[in-house]
Amino acid sequence: MEWRDQGILLSSRRHGESAAIIEVFTPDHGRHAGVVRGGASRRQAPVLQPGAQLDVTWRARLEDHIGTFTVEPLRSRAWAMGDRMALSGLGAVLALLMFCLPERERHERLYRKTEALLDLLGQGDVWPLAYLQWEMALLDDLGFGLDLSGCAVMGARANDLSYISPRTGRAVSRKGAGEWADRLLPLPPCLLGEGPAPDAEIAEGLQVTGHFLNTRVAPELGNKPLPDARARFVQRFLAKAEAE
Numbered sequence: 001m002e003w004r005d006q007g008i009l010l011s012s013r014r015h016g017e018s019a020a021i022i023e024v025f026t027p028d029h030g031r032h033a034g035v036v037r038g039g040a041s042r043r044q045a046p047v048l049q050p051g052a053q054l055d056v057t058w059r060a061r062l063e064d065h066i067g068t069f070t071v072e073p074l075r076s077r078a079w080a081m082g083d084r085m086a087l088s089g090l091g092a093v094l095a096l097l098m099f100c101l102p103e104r105e106r107h108e109r110l111y112r113k114t115e116a117l118l119d120l121l122g123q124g125d126v127w128p129l130a131y132l133q134w135e136m137a138l139l140d141d142l143g144f145g146l147d148l149s150g151c152a153v154m155g156a157r158a159n160d161l162s163y164i165s166p167r168t169g170r171a172v173s174r175k176g177a178g179e180w181a182d183r184l185l186p187l188p189p190c191l192l193g194e195g196p197a198p199d200a201e202i203a204e205g206l207q208v209t210g211h212f213l214n215t216r217v218a219p220e221l222g223n224k225p226l227p228d229a230r231a232r233f234v235q236r237f238l239a240k241a242e243a244e
Helices: 079-081 084-100 110-119 127-141 174-183 201-220 228-243
Strands: 003-015 019-028 030-036 052-060 069-073 161-164 171-173
Touching: 003 030, 003 084, 019 052, 019 069, 019 110, 019 127, 030 052, 079 084, 084 110, 084 127, 084 228, 110 127, 110 174, 161 174, 171 174, 201 228
Parallel strands: 030 069
Antiparallel strands: 003 019, 003 052, 019 030, 052 069, 161 171
């Protein structure tokens, strides 16, 4: 068995004296693990940094074996180690992918969005909104996408969408919410692609996506808690937003 693809390095851990077991996220083969011989060596270790863009070839005698990777670096994102916000965001993305994605299941559209997001690392003026949009794409790709096309109560013609049902993930207009408004999640305009997306709106958006990651995705995965890396990134973003 053999295939070649490009991928984003999700994790690397030492295996034996000199090898490493890595997990990569690829467009055609999803989240995939394999052994890199010499992966813990001085020559290879700097290449196998989380977030790196790699050209990978996987080989195994049988398809269900863990197999081995040979890797060639395409693009390093190691510079993010010197930017605390970028490093925190990178950690959140990689941790959520490892948490959410089944092994060897193809998610090509999500892969393309992830690669584009990581290429924006360090651009603080656009990164937080791009990250929020990526979490929306992640929910959608997993089958838990939000329906913001119209009001769940008043119908598609409602033009004052202001809330999201925490149970169904459907938008609700201000008029349709009525006395139930305080039981609904906020719908910031940035989730509708409207307005300048200030930090306060992005924070509300992260509250929304976090709710559905916790209440829809996590239960499907055995009610495991979301990775701490996401909470750390959100907290760092909120602290930065409050300080500005």
